[in-house]
Amino acid sequence: MTTLLQVTGLTKQFAEHKVVDDIHFTLEEKTSTALIGPNGAGKTTTLSMLTGLLKPTAGSVRMLNGDVRSNIGFLPQYPQFHPWLSALEFTEMAARLNGITAKKAKLEAQKTLEFVGLGNAQHKKIATFSGGMKQRLGISQAIVHKPKLLLLDEPVSALDPVGRREVLDLLKGLQQETTILYSTHILNDAEEMTDQLLFLQDGKLVEQGTLREVRQRFDEQSYVVEFNNEEEARLFAGPTESVKGCYVYINILNEEPTMKELLHRLSICPYTIRKVERQTASLEEIFMKVAKKA
Numbered sequence: 125m126t127t128l129l130q131v132t133g134l135t136k137q138f139a140e141h142k143v144v145d146d147i148h149f150t151l152e153e154k155t156s157t158a159l160i161g162p163n164g165a166g167k168t169t170t171l172s173m174l175t176g177l178l179k180p181t182a183g184s185v186r187m188l189n190g191d192v193r194s195n196i197g198f199l200p201q202y203p204q205f206h207p208w209l210s211a212l213e214f215t216e217m218a219a220r221l222n223g224i225t226a227k228k229a230k231l232e233a234q235k236t237l238e239f240v241g242l243g244n245a246q247h248k249k250i251a252t253f254s255g256g257m258k259q260r261l262g263i264s265q266a267i268v269h270k271p272k273l274l275l276l277d278e279p280v281s282a283l284d285p286v287g288r289r290e291v292l293d294l295l296k297g298l299q300q301e302t303t304i305l306y307s308t309h310i311l312n313d314a315e316e317m318t319d320q321l322l323f324l325q326d327g328k329l330v331e332q333g334t335l336r337e338v339r340q341r342f343d344e345q346s347y348v349v350e351f352n353n354e355e356e357a358r359l360f361a362g363p364t365e366s367v368k369g370c371y372v373y374i375n376i377l378n379e380e381p382t383m384k385e386l387l388h389r390l391s392i393c394p395y396t397i398r399k400v401e402r403q404t405a406s407l408e409e410i411f412m413k414v415a416k417k418a
């Protein structure tokens with residue numbers, strides 16, 4: 125993997141308050157990273173510093189192989205659209221602002237609108253667009269100059285389930301070519317599209333890693349075996365296994381016991397087994413644990 129962006133000691137202080145406090149992370153090329161955190165954690169401030177819209181109090185943002193400004197596309201949380209413009213006029217304007225020549229801007233804008241699924245709506249006024257269409261238009265203005273890094277502030281939070289699906293699928297497609305960093309407080313979405321997780325709380329990065337790594341640190345995985353009644357569950361359970369009603373909970377530590385070992389135990393068990401499931405915590409549950417630890 126090749127590193128695209130290196131963030132070192134990034135800090136932002138407003139008066140006495142450090143809203144982003146000495147954070148360090150790297151973004152690898154063509155990966156997606158979810159910046160997660162509760163309201164006020166510092167997500168927007170971090171993204172604003174990466175785009176160059178806000179000057180850090182300390183620390184640096186370095187794009188390896190190129191200049192940060194020209195290689196970034198940004199979709200703010202509340203993008204300002206000019207409702208009287210058509211989608212094509214708006215995207216063309218964004219192309220010009222991002223340094224594409226007047227000659228090429230229209231063609232690039234048309235190609236980008238096709239890509240985001242607004243080809244047929246390119247001549248319509250933005251005022252007539254749905255939330256999902258506006259968000260796709262927002263993405264089109266952010267990618268029209270083919271940036272290496274796409275920054276998105278809460279790209280799907282305000283959308284209904286259909287709009288959210290459309291935008292998530294679009295982002296997944298983009299991920300093949302672009303590095304993506306997006307903030308969200310909707311953890312199900314992060315679970316779906318994430319190579320790296322960054323948990324921000326009170327301006328500090330309290331946890332980071334792949335979903336798998338974070339899971340391993342915070343998730344106590346277990347098998348759940350359901351019996352007909354509590355008595356059978358108790359007779360089946362080993363000394364370290366907990367029983368709640370007709371369920372036996374078998375914790376998995378360092379991948380032990382394996383499913384094969386469990387199946388063997390089940391195959392020689394004289395009682396009726398109603399269900400066996402492997403349980404892993406949702407990102408939501410892990411997030412609550414991370415937040416408690418910090």
Ligand SMILES: Nc1ncnc2c1ncn2[C@@H]1O[C@H](COP(=O)(O)OP(=O)(O)OP(=O)(O)O)[C@@H](O)[C@H]1O
Pocket residue numbers: 138143161162163164165166167168169170309
């Ligand atoms: N210009 C500013 N002056 C003073 N304080 C600010 C300024 N901008 C942001 N803050 C404060 O910094 C903290 C972090 O804000 P930020 O918008 O980065 O959080 P966030 O994680 O994006 O939150 P949300 O999910 O609500 O958008 C908040 O306490 C906010 O009030």
